[in-house]
Amino acid sequence: MIPADLNKPKRNKYVRFTSNVLRSGGIINDVLCFLLSFGLARLYYSWYWGYYLDVHLHVTAAIVMAINFFLIRISRDAYSALRGEGDDMGRGTLVDFLVAITLTAFTITQFGMIREFSIRFGLIFIGCSFIMLLLSRMMLRRLMWRMMRAGHIGQRVAIYGADREITGRVLELLEIERLPHINVIGFADDRKSRVDTAALDNVPYLGGFDSLLALAREGRLDQLIVALPHVRDDRLKEIVAQLSAGAIDVCIMPREFLILRDRYRVNYIGSLPVLNVWQQPMRDFDGVLKEFQDRVLALIALILLSPLLIATAIAIKIDSPGPLLFRQKRFGFNNLEIDVLKFRSMYVNKQDVSGAQRTRKGDPRVTRVGRFIRRFSIDELPQLINVLRGEMSIVGPRPHATEMRVGDSFYYDAVHGYAARHRVKPGITGLAQVRGLRGEIDTMDRAKKRVEYDIYYIENWSPLFDMRIILETCIKLVWDRHAY
Template identity: 40%
Template sequence: MHTVIRQTTGRDFADMESALARLLDVMLVALGAALASLLCLADPALSIVEASFVAFDMAFAILLLPWFGVYDSWRGRSTWRLSVRIVFGWIVVQACGVAVMFLLHRTASLSRLWCVTWTALTACALVASRLLVHAALGRMRRAGRNLRTVAVVGAGAHRDGVIAHIAGSPDAGFRAVATLNTWPDSEPDVAGLPAFRQLRELADWVRREQIDEVWIALPMSEEDTVLQVLAEFSGDLVNVRFLPDVRSLVMFDRHVVDLLGSPAINLMASPMTPYALLQKALFDRLFAVVALLALGPLMLSIAIAVKATSKGPVLFTQRRKGTDGRVFRIYKFRSMRAHAQQPGVVRQATRGDLRITRVGAFLRRTSLDELPQFFNVLRGEMSVVGPRPHAIEHDDQYRGLVDGYIHRYRIKPGITGWAQVNGFRGETDRIEKMQRRVEHDLYYLRNWSFGLDMRIVVATVVKGFLNRNAY
């Protein structure tokens, strides 16, 4: 067994960076409060009550923000997720500060405008500081400094993909410096990198050159090789990471989660993280409230028109599936004449369908019949953006015919979605149409971001209300 004492310069730098980040965050909390007082208070000097509130928040920031992982190494990880964590952590800090002031019966002395402005300014400052630091580190790393050297163990397309990702992400601060080809008889070495054929030769070179990390890029079936690498470096202070090749197994992502204290790789599970779900839920509720308040007069006018021009209820309800297949009642403005339906059979609307009323044709063409679904969003049954829910009878029909169909229900269905703004809406008279719609829905699930949701909302407003496939 080889025991190597590595230089601690990198660790010392990381510790110093973390300490400076904590100090900077505390300073930004105080500066945010001071700037808010200049903008919102007649007397910019903070009172004793306000100064005490700021002091409590500074203490809570020191105690609570580390729980959100904002001071861990985010090398190679999403700055967007870091920004969400720091904002969420700051909101928790502020909530704790308000709770203390409430217990001290001092909340009545605080300016609400000052508190809100302070919260917003500090959140922006915390995010901006992280983005500036990451931009500066990215520039350093592109210049060849602050890099972590990596030796990659593996073979084939997966190994080449890992090395290509390292080369294509210079801001992350990793540099591939060597490989161990585990299939030397069938796979070529990587051009431009030193290549080893024996694990002992690679290990001696890693120790001699003080390489920072060893990445194992192998299929899960190569357990013996993985164990050999772990045994070889068990006495060394070198980071060994396993990047398993699960591309043929994974439906959405390859994130490792903590499950009952053990690491687990998501093969088929919701691609949305708890932070993303919380963010999406907050946006849905706020958007639904604003939409219902703004569109209330229009919805009332539509209800009157529907009732006055045909017999039957104003709203049409139908059973649909939501998250994880839970059934709910979806709301729409009725666009068809009242008619009897055969049990277990749903007949899709077609062009020139005689069941559609004159008002209903306009509502369907402009998608105004979907507006009552904001009540479904408010109830938590739907999202503003997501895969469109189909009739349960159609679910039963297509889940065995269309690849990945059932995975549309990994998240809440939406009023609008990626498939709809790309023209895949309306009648699905051919299996190919449903296949294309599902492909777009799965793309949305794999690539979700708040920015993509905003893009879909804007596209829906701009072009989604007038669509030649809607009838």
């Protein structure tokens, strides 16, 4: 039985080729970025320097760089990943851009045109292109979301599931993906024994095969997800054969997606498709880039902040007797213990090395200087030394004390999937901290949310994601009221 609101004839205003439309939009966006960047670079060069410029040579160089960039992106099928969320300026785009610049520079040198080429113009063009690619991706993401939510682009999807529990699981997975172009119009099942036809999470019950085929023929259904984790082979073949009569996309969700965990990546061993349940993050070049970025930023920060570090050390010595630094055992990479350094912010005889006792607002254990340096996270700055040692990163999941608790349970026992946050080095700051989860974690909901943010960061890391978190951290230090 099709719900009444679906019985009414409606104009098919959705585009069935959602991924193709977005893919083309991403390519067009980058083409416009290079064109506009060249125009801006030429105007600025002529206005500021006014020197003669071989336009033909520099146009050729810009075209070569753009072609290199697009060939690299298309060869990796990078534009197909665009689904309205965008990657802003993720690791893939950044690396592709740098490789394209290198190849273009090599081409210019090999053809002996380096003397006629203006290095100043080249740097201006590269800078403009980088900024345009970054900003345009943010704007493109917003545009795509608005078009999808307005119904100009979209994919109408129905779920054919074994029961309400499985259907609910599919809806949860779709919610995690946050794909605005997916519009779930209902769920279906052709079993005669079905008696519960009530809506599930505001998603209506559509009926059986006949109802699905009717929607497809009338142009009101674009895609069907078959979610039957324990189906027999003969029944599955029958289902696919019947549904193939409709002009719709039919896909089958593997049982692993439904019963194990939320995040998977389809990978290939040769030509054999496999599902990666867990994957080593920041591998190969990404790992080298992350290490280099951490060490350089830590060294620069120590040099620039040395007056503040010296002033803090003097203030701690004047305020209360005891050592300058506080060392605490915390979980690090691969769940190994590390000694995390902090400026001492508590009285020596009241310190809790185990971390079992949480710091609360107005905690009498905290010294006068300690309250100030904890409020602005100055006490965390010695962890720059941990970064130089290779024990920590600038950005990453915050390291937790080995006996840290949530309620009456240890953190690692209380939160499902907690160990996954130790697949990378812990950080001085992290995504959870700039999303309002800095300071005391006194409820299970806050604890789970922090781990969710940590895992999201690990699976979506990029150099500029780190820079964005660092910038947000600096802003949060002024306005945040959860640190004490």
